[in-house]
Amino acid sequence: MKEMRQNRKTRYTRMVLQDSLIELMKQKPISKITIKEICETADINRTTFYDHFTDQYELLRTIEDQTLSYAKERLQRLLETDKNAAQKIIESIFEYFVENSNHIQVLMSEQGDVAFQKKLLKLIYEYCRSIPADAKLKDTKSADVINDEYFFVFAVNGSVGIIQHWLKTGLQKSAKEMAEILCSIVFI
Template sequence: MDEQSIDLRMQRTYKLLSEALYELILKQPFEEISVTDICKKAMVHRTTFYKHFQDKYQLLETIFSEEQRKFSELHISEGETEKEYYRRVLRQMFEYVKNNRVFFVQSASHIKNDFMANLLRNTVRTYLERCFRMDETRLGVPSAIPIPIMSEYYTGAAIALVMWWLQNGMEISIEQMVDYISLMIVW
């Protein structure tokens, strides 16, 4: 079998397992979901699951990493100011949350341990650290505040605002949320 067909099979398996876990999280707490449940929903053998993942936690980490990769592909465009770039990133973050609001609301209400919360926090923090380091490199000036401290601060703020926005029925438009956040940030 050639490498391309193997790669396509791996992509298909990953897609089926990811979608199955996503659908199951919408219905029940993550802690109550078993690998067997995921495999049944995905119509994938348990042995296949374990060829790719150690457990359901690694599958979830992989899903978050893939989502982070999509955001990491956002780069500052030619002629775009730093402020315009971050406004675009914020807008896309709110659009992503809006498009996946059921998942965020359900998973937030189902969290019994800190695994999912920490995973989300680490994903956002890693992304922000990458952005801040790119800015530092691009500008050629070291940050006055250590990047890990800045990343932690903005991670907490971003997650709190997104959760507040969801809990309040997303009554404020995405553009208005981006405007408010922009006003709070000293550029």
């Protein structure tokens, strides 16, 4: 019983710290955020913070790693059930963005880490590239184009911009609409 309570308490503390960092990152970059500010926002003491994280950067990496892990798990599950699903994979990621919009809006904003943004998009496109070219979308070009390094760089960076715009404008389009838009641009 005590162990379960500690696990729940630990999860709660980590969640509050993550939410506090995200709230602060809406106002300023992580380099300007102090441990003191995170602790005040989370209403915990600094000792508790240091029981869980070494600094604000490790806390951010934890949030990023959880997001990447969840996205990877979703992508893997989709690929195992439907091999003809590039658009479904992307739609699934957009659904995750909607479900976790508070964190994702910050992670994908100018305040977020560009390296994380590119890792997330690279993960998505690696899964999409693993689908046979003829199974992706009706209008996809040959596998040579899809695998082309320059096209890949363009697709990832363009996708980051599209996602940032969608998040900035308040998720006005559904996950399905965004997947259709992104696929129509990337897989023309």
